[in-house]
Every structure is written in structure tokens, then in C-alpha cells.
Amino acid sequence: MMFSAARLSTALASLSLLLLTHSMTAFAIDPRFDLDTRMLDSRFDAGKKTVAAAGHAEKRQEGKKTPRSSRYTVKPGDNLYLILMGRYGLSEKEADAVIPRLKEMNGISDIRSLRVGSTITIPLGGKSARPGRTGAVRPAKGTGQSASQQLRMFQQVRLEGSADLRFVKGVWDSLFPLNRDRAEGINLAGQNFELALDPERFPVLPAADGGRILVDPGGKLPPMVKSLVQTLDDVRVVSEDPANVRRFYSALLSEARFFSVAENFSIDFGSSPQLTVTSDYKIEKNPESLMNQDIVLLNVTEGRGGTPPALASFLSRQGFRLIEPLTAGSRPPQERGHRLHLIAGANALELTDRIMDSLDLNYSSDAKVELFGPSDSGLRLDISADRYFEMRGERFIVTRFNGDPVFYTLMRLLETRGYRVVILEERDDFRRVAEKLLSRLRIPARFDRQPLWPARDRSYSVKFPGFMLLDPASGRKTVLTGSSVDPLISELVTLNGYTVFPSP
Incomplete structure (x- = not known):
């Protein structure tokens, strides 16, 4: 018909x-x-x-x-x-x-x-008017059916990527542990229509203010159906595509009406070394969350690996609860063979020894260095040096200033004879000793707060004050620092490809 x-x-x-x-x-x-x-x-x-x-x-x-x-x-x-x-x-x-x-x-x-x-x-924008006619709606003869339709979205809407929603349900179960029994879906009926939405394809999630969130992945609901749903005062619709994870969760958390939601959150622990923990979202569910140490850190970015259990336990003791639906444990680092040397010493000379050991230098202690020999007009002059070594065809002397005014004259004479001299002073600390030694070795390095790995690769990072030396051939890093480490930091740097060398 x-x-x-x-x-x-x-x-x-x-x-x-x-x-x-x-x-x-x-x-x-x-x-x-x-x-x-x-x-x-x-x-x-x-x-x-x-x-x-x-x-x-x-x-x-x-x-x-x-x-x-x-x-x-x-x-x-x-x-x-x-x-x-x-x-x-x-x-x-x-x-x-x-x-x-x-x-x-x-x-x-x-x-x-x-x-x-x-x-x-x-x-009209160039489109001419075509007024139509309206009239009462009557059933077709012989059919007994009205023009109103039973709208069941089980078959009317085709959902792509619905597997992503299982993570959303897991996140919401963690955020609302006392409200795991979610509504079975949206069912709405009027005098001339019936509307039912499949709760597997269009989940209904609880909100912090007692409302409900209808998840419409990618905006699959037709505008008319969405409008019908929005007549329910307690229902809010999120139509972002789950494929855009950050945008999708931002919309969900906005409609959840939590007390506070902060994006791209970071928090530092300590300074030497400094542990920085980042999360995609920091959630305070209610005004008492901070006082009750019940703050949620939510990570939804894929490809960054999970938070190690030791760090998760540490954060829990600080009042932070982690939710990471798209990660499963810590992934192994892409590169290994990096070295972290913890340099400690009672004085400048001991610090120098630890630094030279970390650089694999073969040096002599309490050496006699010839300034003039028999070939120099029959004059022989030897100078005592605390440390002596050779590298890449050059001769190096490390010695402490003894307060003798003649000392600097002798050191200048050694420089004229081709020696590279490092003069240590009693007040020199780790940074000053390392700067003197590395500059004489022509090793490019600058004292700074050194990140051991790029922050984008993990939800946490560690920075040590010190010097980072990079081997251009292998890409391996050697970090020299005067800091000490606790077991947590040691575990984190080891997980990320570093071998820790404590000072003797």
C-alpha cells in the first residue's frame, strides 16, 4: 500500500x-x-x-x-x-x-x-518555500495500526567500537564502589510511543549529584531520540567518540558533577632526587576528599605503561588512589645499559676518585711528574701529583692546592709542557669537583636537574641533580649525582633501564 x-x-x-x-x-x-x-x-x-x-x-x-x-x-x-x-x-x-x-x-x-x-x-538561503499541508493522523484502512512507531534502538543504531565501553564501566565501578548496580538502560513510554535503549550499547552511569549519564558513543542516537531522552530531568547525555579517549573521558567527568576535576595533574615528591607523578585527571569526589585523603588519579592515555606496584602503594599512603583502565603493569624500557652513579666522599680528592671510577679512568696515586729532565740543560725537576692518568693521548694531573705560593707557578709550567691540570681546593663540593674535572677532560656536561627518561613515556618521572653524559655511539646515558636514593627510587630507575652504582 x-x-x-x-x-x-x-x-x-x-x-x-x-x-x-x-x-x-x-x-x-x-x-x-x-x-x-x-x-x-x-x-x-x-x-x-x-x-x-x-x-x-x-x-x-x-x-x-x-x-x-x-x-x-x-x-x-x-x-x-x-x-x-x-x-x-x-x-x-x-x-x-x-x-x-x-x-x-x-x-x-x-x-x-x-x-x-x-x-x-x-x-531560505536560495531555497524556495514549499509549504506543506497538515491534518489529523488516521490509521490506514484495514491495518489497525497507528502511525506511531515502537522505537527500539537495539537494531536501529549500529555501534562501532563498543568494546571500549567495558573500560568505562570498570572506571565507574571504581569511582562508585557502592553503586555497582547501574540502571538497566533508558526506557521511556508515552501515549503513542515506546523507547528502549540497549544498556550494553548505551550504558547508563551514576553521577555524583544523584543524576544519570547516558553514554551515546560517537553520537549514534538520532536527534529526535536524544531529545526524548533529555526530557528526563535527571539524565545527561554524553555523545563523544570513545576512540578519542581524552575528550570522551573529559565529557564523562564533566557530566558526573564531581566536586573537583583537574586535567593534566602533576605532583612532586622530594627534591634530591625529585619524583614527579602525573595523571590525566585528578578527581575529588566531594568537599571532604582532600581531608579524608581520598583523591583519585585517573590515567586513560594508552602507550605509557602502568604504574609499578611499589609506586602505587606509596601513592596510596599519600592519600591518592590510582585508576588505570588501559594499562596492565609496567612495561619494560626500550633501552637498557644506562648507569646512575651515586658520588659521595669526605673531601674533594675522594670525590674526584669516585668520579674517575665512574668514568672508568685508570689513574695512579701520589705520582711523580717530570717537569724537566736530563735533556733540559742537565736540569731535572719532578713535581708530586695526587693523581695522574692518560686519556686519548693526553696527560692529566689532579692535585690539591697546598697553600704554597710557588704551587701555581709550577702548575703553569706543567701546562706549558702539555699537561692538563686539575687543581682542587678544600671547599670544593661534588658539583665543583665534577665541573673542574669534566671541563679538563673536554666532556660536554652541565649541572642540572637531569630527567632520567622522557616524562611523556611514563606517568611518573625521576630527576637527579647532577651531570648527564651521553655516549653518541650507543645512546647510553651515564648520570653522576651527589644524591642518595631510597628503595622506591632505586626500583623505579632500575625498571627504566638503569643500573645503580652506589658510592663505596
Whole structure:
């Protein structure tokens, strides 16, 4: 049986009017309540073809000049979609594009604020008006069926990537451990319709304020169905795509109405060394969370590896609870063979020995260095040096200043003979000793707070004050620091490819 264009238009208008039974005010209904024609059964296909044919016939009769706008008086049951699609012949996509301009032209801030009897300007954008006819909706003869449809989203909406939602449910179970029995889904019925959403494809999650969050992954719900759902005062809809993990969770957490949600959170522990923990989100569920040491750190970024158990335990003692749905334990580092040397010594000379040991230098202690020999006009002069070594064809002397004014003259003479001299002073600390030695060795290094691995690779990082030496051939790092480490820091750096060398 084929439906006429007038009968199909009547059916569309009737479904838009059904919600008016809940209120006797003279306002038009929510402009998004119009039925998407794609939701109709296939028995309306012939009717749609008839409407399309009628539309083509009307186009052929239109003049070449088309008005840029039209004036329209709002009638009972009207909404913006019904006006644009039912009375002016726009498609749903065209109506979506026109509505922002229509609101601007008519000063409409709330699309639900149309008043019956008011006149609005319709921007046509070159599309001529094609007012349609409306009438009462009657059942088709012999069928006993009404034009209202039973809308069950189990089959109407095809969801892609639904596997991602299992992580969302796990996160929410952790955030709401006392509310694991979520609602079974959205079920909404009116006088002429019944709406049911599959809770597996469209989960309903609890919110901190007692409301509910309907997850519509990727915005699969048609606008009319979404509008019906939003008539429920306690339901908020999140339509972000789970494939964009950060944007999806940001929208979820915003609608959850927690006391506080901070993105890209970081917190430092200690200074020498410094442990920094980062998280995608820091959540305080209520005003007492900070006082009760019940702060949630949520990480949803993939590819960074999980937080080691020892660090998670440490954070728990500090009042932080970790939730990491997309990570499973710590991943092994991509590179190994790095070295962390803990340099300690009672004086400048001991510090020098520890640094030279870390650089694998073979040195002599209490050496005699020849300044002049028998070939120098029969004059021989030897100078005592605390340490002597050779590297890359050069000769190096490390010696302590003894307060003798002649000392500096002798050191300058040694420099003229090709020796590279490091003079230590009693007040020199680790940093000063290392700077003197490394500069004479022509090793490029600068004292700084050295990150042992890029912060983007982990949800935690460790920085040591000291010097980082990089082997250009192998890419291996050697870090020299005057700091000590506790067991937690030692475990973290070891997990990330470093061997820790404590000072003797």
C-alpha cells in the first residue's frame, strides 16, 4: 500500500505533537522532537518516494528568482525541525545547517521558546518555500495500526567500537564502589510511543549529584531520540567518540558533577632526587576528599605503561588512589645499559676518585711528574701529583692546592709542557669537583636537574641533580649525582633501564 505525501507529512506532525499532552501551556514543543524519516518502517518507503516526486514537480514550477527569507507564524505543535522540514521541504542535514542562522535572526536563545502565534523569519538561503499541508493522523484502512512507531534502538543504531565501553564501566565501578548496580538502560513510554535503549550499547552511569549519564558513543542516537531522552530531568547525555579517549573521558567527568576535576595533574615528591607523578585527571569526589585523603588519579592515555606496584602503594599512603583502565603493569624500557652513579666522599680528592671510577679512568696515586729532565740543560725537576692518568693521548694531573705560593707557578709550567691540570681546593663540593674535572677532560656536561627518561613515556618521572653524559655511539646515558636514593627510587630507575652504582 502506498501512502500519499499528505499522509506521510501528517504522520510526522502527529509524532511531534504527542508530547503536548503533558502540558497545556501555549509553548511549542522541543524543536528536536520531529521524527527522523530514517526511523520509519519500510512500509513508508513508497510514501517517501511520492513526497520526493511531488517535491520535484513543485521545483519545476518555481520561478527563477527565489526569496532569501520567508515570514512564518508559529502554530500549535510547531518546532524548528517541523517548520523547516515539513513546511519548507528542507532535509534534516539542511535544517541542521539553517537553525543557527534562524536563531540568530530571530533572537532565539532557547530552541524550546517558540510561542504559538509569534512570527519568525525563515532564512531560505536560495531555497524556495514549499509549504506543506497538515491534518489529523488516521490509521490506514484495514491495518489497525497507528502511525506511531515502537522505537527500539537495539537494531536501529549500529555501534562501532563498543568494546571500549567495558573500560568505562570498570572506571565507574571504581569511582562508585557502592553503586555497582547501574540502571538497566533508558526506557521511556508515552501515549503513542515506546523507547528502549540497549544498556550494553548505551550504558547508563551514576553521577555524583544523584543524576544519570547516558553514554551515546560517537553520537549514534538520532536527534529526535536524544531529545526524548533529555526530557528526563535527571539524565545527561554524553555523545563523544570513545576512540578519542581524552575528550570522551573529559565529557564523562564533566557530566558526573564531581566536586573537583583537574586535567593534566602533576605532583612532586622530594627534591634530591625529585619524583614527579602525573595523571590525566585528578578527581575529588566531594568537599571532604582532600581531608579524608581520598583523591583519585585517573590515567586513560594508552602507550605509557602502568604504574609499578611499589609506586602505587606509596601513592596510596599519600592519600591518592590510582585508576588505570588501559594499562596492565609496567612495561619494560626500550633501552637498557644506562648507569646512575651515586658520588659521595669526605673531601674533594675522594670525590674526584669516585668520579674517575665512574668514568672508568685508570689513574695512579701520589705520582711523580717530570717537569724537566736530563735533556733540559742537565736540569731535572719532578713535581708530586695526587693523581695522574692518560686519556686519548693526553696527560692529566689532579692535585690539591697546598697553600704554597710557588704551587701555581709550577702548575703553569706543567701546562706549558702539555699537561692538563686539575687543581682542587678544600671547599670544593661534588658539583665543583665534577665541573673542574669534566671541563679538563673536554666532556660536554652541565649541572642540572637531569630527567632520567622522557616524562611523556611514563606517568611518573625521576630527576637527579647532577651531570648527564651521553655516549653518541650507543645512546647510553651515564648520570653522576651527589644524591642518595631510597628503595622506591632505586626500583623505579632500575625498571627504566638503569643500573645503580652506589658510592663505596
